[in-house]
Ligand SMILES: NC(=O)C1=CN([C@@H]2O[C@H](COP(=O)(O)OP(=O)(O)OC[C@H]3O[C@@H](n4cnc5c(N)ncnc54)[C@H](OP(=O)(O)O)[C@@H]3O)[C@@H](O)[C@H]2O)C=CC1
């Protein structure tokens with residue numbers, strides 16, 4: 502059994518990850534942690550989330566580094582700055598770290614102050630982190646000690662764009678345009694005025710400055726325009742992406758590129774003419790993709806839907822854990 506603890510266990514992503522770990526036959530949920538002063542400290546996770554009664558009845562303990570180092574792996578479902586503080590300390594004790602925050606997704610440490618507003622206490626960590634886009638990182642994950650679990654919008658976007666990029670199908674001088682809508686759970690469990698139900702409508706935010714734009718660009722090695730939107734629903738992300746295509750690309754090439762998802766992993770192509778909906782993925786660990794090509798105008802529109810809390814965070818973290826510990830890809 503691989504012993505896995507979760508820091509931030511009371512949060513939206515942490516609680517789901519705790520459930521996924523507890524339900525896996527080869528993983529043992531060895532502890533759940535919150536901040537030392539948390540209002541939820543010592544409560545059972547199942548008292549916060551009654552759907553977990555009988556599934557995860559562990560208490561939420563105050564953060565305890567010594568106890569954490571008893572685990573084989575620790576998942577940090579915490580704020581970016583908290584993850585940046587904790588990860589180096591855990592790595593120094595030989596614990597494998599899966600960070601669900603954005604603290605370790607850039608190789609270049611100078612991007613952190615610019616997009617996250619803080620400096621990493623041990624910037625050298627960033628060069629050793631493996632970006633855990635599970636379907637595209639199996640080999641690198643197999644011996645990683647620090648895994649940066651991708652952001653929710655980048656997961657939806659990169660699963661759609663990566664096969665096009667690696668096959669040279671995106672126009673060299675063209676810029677894919679990503680318009681993505683997220684449910685409100687993307688903002689986490691803590692209440693805030695702009696994410697309270699009566700305030701939420703449908704609106705863009707973070708225009709030309711959201712931290713996920715450089716995350717997508719650095720992984721894709723290609724510029725993009727990324728515009729997130731907040732929608733009045735709980736769970737899910739739908740990214741609709743307009744891609745300028747290289748000359749001469751036809752449906753055969755596009756179909757062949759997406760063939761990388763035929764055999765394993767959590768990405769599924771819909772039949773031609775069907776488009777994904779967020780309701781089709783809410784609560785699921787899958788990404789649904791669909792595309793249409795206008796070869797004359799060299800434009801591809803691809804739509805990608807995921808659950809932000811699952812494939813966009815917790816279930817992707819589980820995929821990374823399973824690959825890292827040789828427990829198979831959870832296809
Ligand atoms: N929500 C989403 O869709 C996604 C979120 N992420 C990322 O995952 C991380 C977690 O997100 P989410 O679950 O939404 O966040 P939440 O706000 O729902 O949960 C945060 C958790 O961290 C705990 N926490 C806060 N401060 C500390 C601390 N100092 N030490 C230990 N625990 C602490 C909180 O408990 P308490 O405050 O009571 O201590 C809570 O359990 C974030 O970095 C987020 O950006 C990534 C992809 C998608």
Ligand SMILES: CC(=O)N[C@@H](CCC(=O)OP(=O)(O)O)C(=O)O
Pocket residue numbers: 601602603651652653654683684685686687688689729731
């Ligand atoms: C709706 C909403 O607020 N979404 C969050 C993104 C989700 C998230 O937590 O970001 P990471 O994936 O980088 O960890 C945001 O735009 O900040």
